[in-house]
Amino acid sequence: MTRFIERHPVWALIVIIAVAVLLWLVFAIWPPGLEAAVGRKRVFLNAILNGITLGGLYFLVASGFTLIFGLMRNVNLAHGSLYLFGGYIGYAISTWTGSWILSFIVAFIGVALLGVLLQIVVFRRMEGQDLRQTMVTIGLSIVFADLMLWVFGGDFYQVQTPSWLIGPVPLPLITAVKSSGEPVYLQYPLVRLVIFVASVVIGIAMWLALNRTRIGMIVRAGVDDRDILAATGVRIQLVFVLVFALGAGLAGIAGVVGGTFQSLSPGEDTRFLLASLVVVIVGGMGSIPGAALGAVIIGLAEQLGSVYIPTYAIVVTFLIMVLVLALRPQGLLARR
Amino acid sequence: MSLLQSTQLRPDASASAARRAFIRAWPEFQNPVAWLVALILVIMPLIANGFFLIEIFGTTLILGIIALSLMFLAGYGGMVSLMQLTIAGFAGYMVAVFGVSANTNISLGWPWWLATPMALALATLFGTLGGALAVRTEGIYTIMITLAIGAAFYYFTNQNWAIFNGHTGINTVATPQFWGVDWRSDIAFYYVILGVAAICYFAVQYVSRAPFGLALQGVRDNARRMAALGFNTNAHRIAAYAFASFVAALGGVLQVWNYRQISPGSVSVGACIDILIIAIVGGITRPIGPFIGALIFVLLRTFALDFLVKVGLDGNRFRLLIGLGFLAIVFWSSDGVIGLWERWRRRDASAGARPGGGRHG
Numbered sequence: 001m002t003r004f005i006e007r008h009p010v011w012a013l014i015v016i017i018a019v020a021v022l023l024w025l026v027f028a029i030w031p032p033g034l035e036a037a038v039g040r041k042r043v044f045l046n047a048i049l050n051g052i053t054l055g056g057l058y059f060l061v062a063s064g065f066t067l068i069f070g071l072m073r074n075v076n077l078a079h080g081s082l083y084l085f086g087g088y089i090g091y092a093i094s095t096w097t098g099s100w101i102l103s104f105i106v107a108f109i110g111v112a113l114l115g116v117l118l119q120i121v122v123f124r125r126m127e128g129q130d131l132r133q134t135m136v137t138i139g140l141s142i143v144f145a146d147l148m149l150w151v152f153g154g155d156f157y158q159v160q161t162p163s164w165l166i167g168p169v170p171l172p173l174i175t176a177v178k179s180s181g182e183p184v185y186l187q188y189p190l191v192r193l194v195i196f197v198a199s200v201v202i203g204i205a206m207w208l209a210l211n212r213t214r215i216g217m218i219v220r221a222g223v224d225d226r227d228i229l230a231a232t233g234v235r236i237q238l239v240f241v242l243v244f245a246l247g248a249g250l251a252g253i254a255g256v257v258g259g260t261f262q263s264l265s266p267g268e269d270t271r272f273l274l275a276s277l278v279v280v281i282v283g284g285m286g287s288i289p290g291a292a293l294g295a296v297i298i299g300l301a302e303q304l305g306s307v308y309i310p311t312y313a314i315v316v317t318f319l320i321m322v323l324v325l326a327l328r329p330q331g332l333l334a335r336r
Numbered sequence: 337m338s339l340l341q342s343t344q345l346r347p348d349a350s351a352s353a354a355r356r357a358f359i360r361a362w363p364e365f366q367n368p369v370a371w372l373v374a375l376i377l378v379i380m381p382l383i384a385n386g387f388f389l390i391e392i393f394g395t396t397l398i399l400g401i402i403a404l405s406l407m408f409l410a411g412y413g414g415m416v417s418l419m420q421l422t423i424a425g426f427a428g429y430m431v432a433v434f435g436v437s438a439n440t441n442i443s444l445g446w447p448w449w450l451a452t453p454m455a456l457a458l459a460t461l462f463g464t465l466g467g468a469l470a471v472r473t474e475g476i477y478t479i480m481i482t483l484a485i486g487a488a489f490y491y492f493t494n495q496n497w498a499i500f501n502g503h504t505g506i507n508t509v510a511t512p513q514f515w516g517v518d519w520r521s522d523i524a525f526y527y528v529i530l531g532v533a534a535i536c537y538f539a540v541q542y543v544s545r546a547p548f549g550l551a552l553q554g555v556r557d558n559a560r561r562m563a564a565l566g567f568n569t570n571a572h573r574i575a576a577y578a579f580a581s582f583v584a585a586l587g588g589v590l591q592v593w594n595y596r597q598i599s600p601g602s603v604s605v606g607a608c609i610d611i612l613i614i615a616i617v618g619g620i621t622r623p624i625g626p627f628i629g630a631l632i633f634v635l636l637r638t639f640a641l642d643f644l645v646k647v648g649l650d651g652n653r654f655r656l657l658i659g660l661g662f663l664a665i666v667f668w669s670s671d672g673v674i675g676l677w678e679r680w681r682r683r684d685a686s687a688g689a690r691p692g693g694g695r696h697g
Contacts, residue, residue, distance in 0.1 A: 075476050077483070130476045131416065135616060135666045138609055142659030150653065270605045274487040277480050285477070311496045318488040322469060325481070329472040 029174055029183075039308075042175040045186050047307040048300065053192040053261075055299030056199035060254035061272050062279040062291045063206060064247030070223040070286025071243050073130050074123060077137040079251055080273030081144035086111045086252025087259040087268070088148060091157045100162040100260075107252040115248025119241050141269065149266050159259035165191040195257050202250070203292055210288060219243060223286055278317060282324045284331025293333055377530055386522040390594065392638065394526055396630045397533040398594060401587035403614040403626030405580040408540050411620040412549055413576045414556035417470065419482040421611045422489045423463040423581050424588030425603030429493070429500060430455035431509065431592050438508035442501055448512040456585045463581025464574060471573040474559075486608040493600040505599025509592055520593060529590055533627070536583050540623045543579060552576050606655075613662045619672030628673055633658070 005012040026048065030041045038044065065079045076082075089110045090103035097103075118140070126132050168187035176184045210216035218239055221229045230236040258268065275298065283294025301320055305313030324332060376383075380393060406420045435451035437443040446454070470481045493500040500506075511520035519528055543549045554562045555569045563569050592598050601607075610633065618629025640654040665672055 073476065075480055077479075132666060134416075134476060134479055135612075136663065138612065139659050139663035139666060142606075142609065142613075142655055143663065146653060146656040146659060150656075270487065271491075274484060274491075274605075277484045277487075281477075281480060281484060311498060312492075314488055314491045314495055318485075318492075321481075321484060321488075325469050325472045 026173065029177055040175075042186065043307060045173055045175060046188075047303045049186075049188055049192070051300035051303035052296060053196040053299075054303060055296035056196040057254060057257050057261075057295075058272075058275050058279050058299050059203060059292050059295035060199050060250055060257060062276040062283070062295055063203065063288055064250035064254075065276040066280045066283070066286055066288065066291045067219075067243055067250075068247040069280065071219060071226070072123070072240055073128075075130070075134045075137065076247075077134060077273060078118075078141040078144060079137075079247075079276055080269035080271070081141045081148070082111050082114065082248050082251040083255045083258065083272045084148060084264065084266075084269040085114065085144065086255030087159070087264040088152055088157070088255070089252065090256030091159050091259055091264060094159050094256075098160075100160070100165075103159065104253055104256050107256045108249040111252025111255070112245040112249035115244045116241055118248075119244040123244075124237065124240075141273075145266065145269055154266055157259065157264040159256055159264075161191050161260055165194055169193070189261075192261055195261065199257075202253075203288070206288055215239075215242075278321050280331070281321055282332060284334030287331065287333045290331055290333035294331075380530075381523045381526060389522050389526050392634055394529050394594060396627065396634045397529045398587055398590045399611070399614055399633065400627035400630035401533055401536050401590070402584050403611050403618065403630055404536055404540055404623055405584040405587070406611055406615045407618075407620045407623060407626045408543075408583065409576060409580045410615065411622070411625075412544050412552050412556065413573060415467075415470065415478045415573065415576070416612070417467070417482040417577070417580070418479060418608050418612055419463070419466055419486045419489075420580065420584045421608045422486040422603055423459050423466070423584040424591060425493075425598065425607075426462050426489070427455045427459035427585035427588030428592030428598045428602065429506070430458050431589055432506040432598050433499060436510035437506050439501055439506050442499065442506060448510070452512075452589055455589060456582065459585035459588060460578060460581045463584065464578040467577025467581070468574050470577070471570050483605070483608070486603070487605050490600055490603050490605055490608075493603060500600070503600055505597060505602070507597040509596050509598065511593045511596065520596075525593070529594075532586055532590060536586060537623050537627075540583070544623075548572070548575065610658075613658065615672075617662060617665050617672050619674030621671055622674060625672055625674050632673065636661075 026045065030038075035041065061079070061083055064082075065076060068074055068076050068079075086107040090107040093106045094100055094103040122136055122140075123133055126136070167190060169190045170185045171188050173186040174183045175186050178184060208216075210220060218229065218234055221234075222236065222239055226236060254272070255264070258264070258272065262268075279291055279294035279298050281294075282297060283290030283292070297320060298317055301316045302313060305316040309316070377393075381389060384393065402420055402424045405423075406417060409415045409417050409420075431451055432439075433442060434444050434446045434454050435448055436445050444451075466482065466485050469485070470478050473481065493505075494503050496502065511518075511525075513519060519525060544553075551562065551567055552572050555567065555572050559569045562572075591602070595602075614629040614633050615626050616629070617632060618627065619625030636658060637654060640657055641652075644653060644657070665676075668676075671678075
């Protein structure tokens with residue numbers, strides 16, 4: 001952190017000012033002039049919170065994508081299909097058993113098994129051939145999309161939110177002050193907050209597993225140089241299978257999350273593939289903290305964009321990607 | 337005397353040298369099969385009726401042109417760009433926006449001879465900028481970035497009503513009519529498509545053998561060595577994107593004239609991937625590959641439904657068929673159908689053990 005400030009004082013200053021402005025906008029009571037110019041503070045706060053929670057979802061999808069890419073150099077363009085598959089599994093389980101938690105577990109295991117199968121049957125045969133692997137994932141995404149369309153049809157599905165998570169909770173954020181001087185607090189859906197906290201917990205757990213455990217050390221070594229790692233006697237194929245299973249399973253969990261606070265339908269696979277691509281390009285390919293940062297940036301940009309410039313929202317996301325590619329082609333937090 | 341003889345010989349020798357150089361530059365002209373295919377394509381309106389002429393062969397050539405631009409980038413530049421259809425779609429949208437259409441609040445109503453060059457120029461610019469972005473990173477990242485560009489454009493056209501008219505798109509786009517000919521009538525339009533396809537095909541063929549194309553192939557094979565030799569590798573790559581964008585834009589203009597409408601569905605991610613499938617299935621080492629791939633794709637798309645129903649399967653599983661076919665090609669042939677055919681011919685030639693048989697491909 002201090003090194004970053006020393007090396008890029010101007011950028012550090014810009015970042016600090018931006019964060020300060022954002023914090024002021026979130027916590028201060030807006031003066032009437034600002035409300036007249038920008039709109040209600042409640043709308044703004046909702047957009048911010050929606051953006052951050054959406055970022056949590058994007059992180060779940062993109063972290064698996066970036067992990068698989070970092071270790072195996074496999075651009076898994078079927079990652080969106082894994083997301084949607086997990087969502088459909090979660091939907092089926094939650095309607096069958098009525099348990100929301102169980103649907104997560106089954107979706108994780110189911111999609112992870114599919115990932116293991118893919119790695120063993122398909123990708124192991126073409127190791128080191130990046131382009132061919134990518135082509136195969138494109139073919140697989142088409143096949144999966146059509147199979148899922150076959151089974152589930154073109155309908156919209158939504159995973160039932162459990163009763164103990166339904167309803168808004170008041171947050172200690174003041175949106176406005178009534179004429180009587182009584183502050184109005186923001187109400188926000190509990191389920192989104194819980195999911196966001198869960199994705200933060202998963203992110204921290206992943207970070208700890210990668211940085212504090214032996215297997216994490218092996219994975220990090222593999223990201224840096226998998227040939228040397230294999231030469232030291234590590235059973236690299238096993239590591240590959242494990243990482244693919246974890247990455248796919250995370251996509252499956254994300255599918256259930258997405259099915260809970262959005263909906264599942266054909267086409268969502270592409271949407272989340274695009275999201276993970278952009279998140280990973282912005283954050284840095286193969287970097288978990290990069291995926292977290294990229295996910296929050298893209299989530300915020302998307303939500304704020306859709307509130308304040310509705311018909312050009314996607315352009316904001318896209319411009320962020322362009323800007324990052326122009327200034328720092330390897331991504332914000334990549335080490336390369 | 338000897339001097340005189342040599343001066344007498346020289347014109348003859350240089351003529352034969354020029355002939356040899358010409359043959360080396362354009363081996364197609366020596367190939368009887370190529371002449372036969374060209375002849376069939378030219379007299380096609382006599383053979384095929386309107387449906388086959390436009391729906392099958394016209395569409396094949398249009399998709400072939402767009403896939404050809406991908407083949408040029410992937411085959412000679414080593415850059416697999418998934419945004420070629422997006423560039424084509426952008427050109428199509430620009431034709432609709434600048435030209436005449438039923439959406440009078442959006443279309444500017446320019447005549448076609450002004451709107452078309454404008455669309456081509458803007459689409460080429462768009463593709464070049466996208467390419468300049470994509471060459472910032474290398475290799476496998478190109479796919480990710482170009483796919484992100486393509487997908488972002490698709491969602492943008494869906495969201496934006498001011499220019500792209502949202503998900504309904506722009507309808508009843510006017511097509512050129514001059515010299516007393518309706519150029520969208522089946523036969524005239526077929527020849528327009530055929531002419532553009534031929535120009536694109538030979539242009540790609542020519543560029544691939546020109547110094548620029550050779551340098552590009554050098555950059556593909558070893559960018560570091562080319563940079564050490566003093567070539568600006570990124571400039572070559574971006575120029576390749578510019579050329580490919582122009583080819584794709586031509587295809588896009590033809591496509592919007594063909595369907596007379598354009599909507600986000602025409603630039604969807606699935607459609608972008610279809611172009612990749614066409615190029616890969618046909619083979620990306622030679623310009624003829626994309627056209628073969630396009631023919632297979634269009635035939636499958638048109639007849640798979642009837643075929644599947646006849647075999648007793650669900651007719652809607654066309655994409656499953658395409659996906660599985662694509663997977664099979666990627667698994668067993670790195671060079672698409674052309675590669676399979678060549679391998680088969682080589683095996684045939686070696687089995688027959690004909691002395692001196694088998695041309696060099």
